Amino acid sequence: MENIFKPKFFSILKLGITKKELTTDIMAGIIVGIVALPLAIAFAVASGVSPEKGLITAIIAGFIISFLGGSRVQIGGPTGAFIVIVYGIVAQYGTDGLIISTVMAGVMLVVMGFLKMGNLLKYFPHPLIVGFTSGIAVVIFSTQIKDALGLNIEKVPSEFIEKWTLYFHNIHSINFFALGITLFTIFLVIFSGRLIKKVPGSFFALILSTLIVQTFDLPVTTIETFFGEIKGSFSFEIPHFEWSQLQYYFAPAIAIALLGGIESLLSAVVSDGMISGHHRSNTELIAQGIANIVTPFFGGIPATGAIARTATNVKNGGRTPIAGMVHAVVLLLIMLFLGQWAKLIPMASLAGVLIVVAYNMSEWRSFVSILRSSYFEVIVLLTTFGLTVFMDLIVAIQVGVVLSALLFMKRMSDISANQITQQVDIDVIDDYSKLPKGITIYEISGPLFFASARRYSEMIENYGYESKLLIIRMRHVSFIDLTGMHNLKDTLKNLKSIGVILVLSGVRPNLLEEFQKHGVSEIVGSNHIFDAFDKALKFSTELIENHK
Numbered sequence: 001m002e003n004i005f006k007p008k009f010f011s012i013l014k015l016g017i018t019k020k021e022l023t024t025d026i027m028a029g030i031i032v033g034i035v036a037l038p039l040a041i042a043f044a045v046a047s048g049v050s051p052e053k054g055l056i057t058a059i060i061a062g063f064i065i066s067f068l069g070g071s072r073v074q075i076g077g078p079t080g081a082f083i084v085i086v087y088g089i090v091a092q093y094g095t096d097g098l099i100i101s102t103v104m105a106g107v108m109l110v111v112m113g114f115l116k117m118g119n120l121l122k123y124f125p126h127p128l129i130v131g132f133t134s135g136i137a138v139v140i141f142s143t144q145i146k147d148a149l150g151l152n153i154e155k156v157p158s159e160f161i162e163k164w165t166l167y168f169h170n171i172h173s174i175n176f177f178a179l180g181i182t183l184f185t186i187f188l189v190i191f192s193g194r195l196i197k198k199v200p201g202s203f204f205a206l207i208l209s210t211l212i213v214q215t216f217d218l219p220v221t222t223i224e225t226f227f228g229e230i231k232g233s234f235s236f237e238i239p240h241f242e243w244s245q246l247q248y249y250f251a252p253a254i255a256i257a258l259l260g261g262i263e264s265l266l267s268a269v270v271s272d273g274m275i276s277g278h279h280r281s282n283t284e285l286i287a288q289g290i291a292n293i294v295t296p297f298f299g300g301i302p303a304t305g306a307i308a309r310t311a312t313n314v315k316n317g318g319r320t321p322i323a324g325m326v327h328a329v330v331l332l333l334i335m336l337f338l339g340q341w342a343k344l345i346p347m348a349s350l351a352g353v354l355i356v357v358a359y360n361m362s363e364w365r366s367f368v369s370i371l372r373s374s375y376f377e378v379i380v381l382l383t384t385f386g387l388t389v390f391m392d393l394i395v396a397i398q399v400g401v402v403l404s405a406l407l408f409m410k411r412m413s414d415i416s417a418n419q420i421t422q423q424v425d426i427d428v429i430d431d432y433s434k435l436p437k438g439i440t441i442y443e444i445s446g447p448l449f450f451a452s453a454r455r456y457s458e459m460i461e462n463y464g465y466e467s468k469l470l471i472i473r474m475r476h477v478s479f480i481d482l483t484g485m486h487n488l489k490d491t492l493k494n495l496k497s498i499g500v501i502l503v504l505s506g507v508r509p510n511l512l513e514e515f516q517k518h519g520v521s522e523i524v525g526s527n528h529i530f531d532a533f534d535k536a537l538k539f540s541t542e543l544i545e546n547h548k
Contacts, residue, residue: 004113004114004116004282004283004286005113005114005282005283005286006070006280006283007067007068007069007070007283007287007321008069008070008071008072008279008280008283008320008321009066009067009068009069009320009321009322012072012320012321017320017322021319021320022322024317024318024319025317025318025319025320025322025323025326026322026323026326027316027317028313028316028317028318028323028326029313029318029322029323029324029325029326029327029329029330030326030327030330031312031316032075032309032312032313032316032318032323032324032327032330033326033327033328033329033330033331033334034200034203034330035200035202035203035308035309035312036058036062036075036077036306036309036327036331037055037203037331037334038200038202038203038205038206038350038353039054039077039078039202039306039308039309039353039357040054040055040057040058040077040078040331041054041055041223041342041345041350042054042350042353042354042357043078043079043080043082043083043301043354044057044078044301045223045226045227045347045350046080046083046087046140046143046144046350046354047078047082047083047086047087047090047301048086048087048090048091049086049090049095049098049301050227050230050231051223051227051230051342051343052230052231052232052299052335052339053299053300053301054078054301055331055334055335055339056234056295056298056299056300056335057077057078057295057300057301057302057303058076058077058078058303058327058328058331059328059331059332059335060291060294060295060298060300060328061076061077061078061291061292061294061295061300061303062075062076062077062303062324062327062328062331063324063325063328063329064076064287064290064291064294064295065264065287065288065291065303065305065324066321066322066323066324066325066327066328067287067321067324067325068283068286068287068290068291069283069284069287069288069321069324070268070279070280070281070282070283070284070285070287071267071268071271071272071277071279071280071284071305071310071321072271072275072277072279072319072320072321073271073274073275073277073310073313073314073318073319073320073321073323073324074264074267074268074271074279074284074305074310074321074324075305075306075309075310075312075313075323075324075327076264076288076291076303076304076305076306076324077303077306077309078301078302078303079263079303079304079306080136080137080140080354080357080358080361081133081136081259081263081304081361082256082259082260082301082302082304083136083139083140083143084136084139084140084388084393085252085255085256085259085302085393085394086098086301086302087143087158088158088252088392088393088394089101089252091158093248093249093252095239096239096240096241097239097241097248097249097252098296098301099237099239099296099297100239100241100246100249100253101249101252101253101256102253102256102292102295102296102300102301102302103292103293103296103297104249104250104253104257105252105253105254105255105256105257105260105289105292105302106257106288106289106290106291106292106293106294106296107289107293108253108254108257108289109257109260109261109285109286109288109289109292110285110286110289110290110293111289112257112261112285112289113282113283113284113285113286113289114282114286116282117282117285118265118280118281118282118283118284118285119281124262124401124404125377125380125404126366126370126377127370127373127377127378127380127381127384127404128380128381128384128400128401128404129262129266130363130366130367130370130381131380131381131382131383131384131385131388131396131400132259132384132385132388132393132396132397132400133361133362133363134361134362134363134364134367134385134388135384135385135386135387135388135389135393135396136361136388136393137358137359137361137362137363138358138362138388138389139160139388139389140354140357140358140361141354141355141358141359142160142163142164143156143163143354144351144354144355144358145163145164145167145351146167147178147182147221147347147348147350147351148178148179148182148348148351148352148355149167149171149174149175149178149179149182150173150174150175150176150177150178150179150220150221150348151167151170151171151173151174151175152170152173152175153166153167153170153173160389160390161390175219175220177218177219177220178220178221178346178347178348179348181209181212181213181218181220181346181348181349181352182348182349182351182352182355183352184205184208184209184212184349184352185202185205185206185209185348185349185351185352185353186352186355186356188201188202188204188205188208189201189202189205189352189353189356190356192204192205200312202353202356205349205352205353206345206349206350206353209345209346209348209349209352210341210344210345210346210349213344213346214344218346220346220347220348221346221347221348222343222344222345222346222347223342223343223344223345223347223350224343224344225347226347227343228343229340229343230335230339230340230342230343231339232335232336232337232339232340233336234298234299235298235299236297236298237297237298237299238297239296251394252394254394254397254398255393255394255397256292256302258397259304259393259397260288260292260302260303260304261285261288261304263304263305263307264284264285264288264304264305265279265281265284265285265305266305266307267304267305267306267307267310268281268284268305268310270307270310270311271310271311271314274311274314274315275314275319284305288303288304288305291303308360309327313327367381367385376407379403379407380400380403380404380407383399383400383403384396384397384399384400384403387399387400435541436541436544436545437544438467438468438469438544439467439468439469439470439471439540439541439544440463440464440466440467440469440470440471441470441471441473441537442459442460442463442470442471442472442473443472443473443474443475443476444456444460444472444473444474444476444477445476446476446477446478447477447478447479447480447481447484448477448479448480448481448484448485448488449479449480449481449483449484453481453483453484453486453487453488454487456484456487456488457487457488457490457491460472460488460491460495461491461494461495464491464495464500464502465495465498465500467500468500468501468544468547469500469501469502469503469540469543469544470495470500470501470502470503471503471504471505471533471536471537471540472502472503472504472505473505473506473533473536474504474505474506474507474508474511475505475506475533476506477506477508477511478508479510479511480511480514485514485518485520488520489518489519489520489523492520492523492524493523496523496524501528501540501543502523502524502525502528503524503528503529503530503536503539503540504524504528504529504530504536505530505531505532505533505535505536505537506530506531506532506533506536507529507530507531508531509531512529512531515529
């Protein structure tokens with residue numbers, strides 16, 4: 001356990017922190033706390049829960065992730081990626097269902113960490129990640145149209161097409177004051193950073209738009225209109241649920257765990273490149289899991305590593321987890337003492353902030369780039385994107401992972417087939433043309449696993465039928481899985497039954513052990529297996545000469 005779970009904070013404490021580092025981290029934490037304030041509120045509201053739940057998540061989960069995490073600079077909290085999932089869970093199962101799903105996801109993340117699956121999550125294909133990230137961006141954008149235009153709609157449907165149909169049917173009710181606030185917010189978020197580097201444009205936008213609305217008494221909806229007062233306190237809540245219904249929460253929990261794990265590790269990898277560091281992926285997963293187990297009981301929503309806030313932390317000098325913990329404390333103080341003013345924030349301003357977030361999440365450049373790639377990547381990208389937008393993020397992740405695996409197998413099989421053809425042309429026709437008549441040499445050019453096993457077996461069998469003696473070179477075979485072993489044994493038995501002499505060369509010690517365990521040595525003959533090709537060739541030549 002000690003090697004799996006090693007929080008960076010405690011490792012850094014052992015090395016010691018200078019006064020200058022501490023000061024820089026505190027300042028970075030204050031800035032990140034200000035950056036996180038509008039985002040935490042906006043993500044909560046867009047998810048269909050009250051704004052203080054976003055703040056609670058950023059405070060509790062943010063502190064735990066920094067305190068126990070495997071990254072020096074990771075900032076945790078609610079993110080845009082969870083909006084779609086949280087909104088769907090709340091709509092279907094209510095707040096209790098959200099708590100249960102999030103806690104279950106936290107347990108899954110902890111288990112994944114202790115099973116050392118941190119590295120495996122890094123191998124999710126890039127088109128899959130871009131597909132559902134871009135899909136989430138489109139969904140987030142579509143959820144903000146009502147508030148951005150100030151449309152007079154009581155309840156917006158969750159389905160994408162129905163949602164836009166309703167927007168067009170109610171476009172006549174557009175509130176131009178709300179539209180003006182939205183455009184003003186977007187403008188400030190995008191361009192204010194060029195003038196003032198340290199303080200985020202979203203923070204300025206919320207303050208100024210709130211002042212404008214209150215000063216001129218503009219007829220636009222605010223947070224107070226929808227949610228009333230923003231609570232400035234925490235409360236411990238135990239959800240009510242039936243054990244018999246626990247099965248219904250597995251699918252959303254898996255989606256939260258996978259998405260949280262991927263996003264947190266992706267954020268950690270990005271920040272590693274910025275500080276030339278190395279995060280501990282399994283520790284990070286465990287910390288994310290603990291945060292998601294604890295936070296929901298205090299009213300929070302799912303949390304993960306936030307790439308934008310983590311990058312802000314790094315750019316402002318944060319180099320230890322202290323910055324992340326300070327960011328949580330700053331948000332706590334704001335919630336306790338300034339929360340009463342946050343209720344006055346216009347919904348149109350929050351919509352503006354989230355529209356910019358959606359644009360930044362869209363990764364449209366990567367999307368277009370993948371469209372120019374092979375059709376394997378394009379299929380995964382468009383399928384995941386389409387399912388995320390038109391169906392459900394949970395389905396998109398599940399189908400995307402399965403589809404990626406299937407297409408990977410297809411690609412590996414095609415590559416293996418090409419290698420087989422190329423190797424046969426070289427080995428059989430050219431290099432070994434001077435061999436004694438009756439000897440054929442065939443080389444397996446890679447691992448013999450389920451995706452390529454049948455193709456290799458067919459080729460071995462075809463060339464074996466034309467030979468008196470077949471040498472199978474295995475110098476490039478690093479491993480054989482059970483499917484490969486089963487197909488190879490059947491092929492060797494078939495060739496042996498028609499009198500073909502079999503010789504294996506270049507067999508590694510680990511393969512020899514597997515051959516002995518699974519009976520391949522008995523089929524071929526232990527004295528027909530060699531570790532080097534020259535030995536196998538000499539043996540085979542003598543064998544053929546003696547049979548003349």
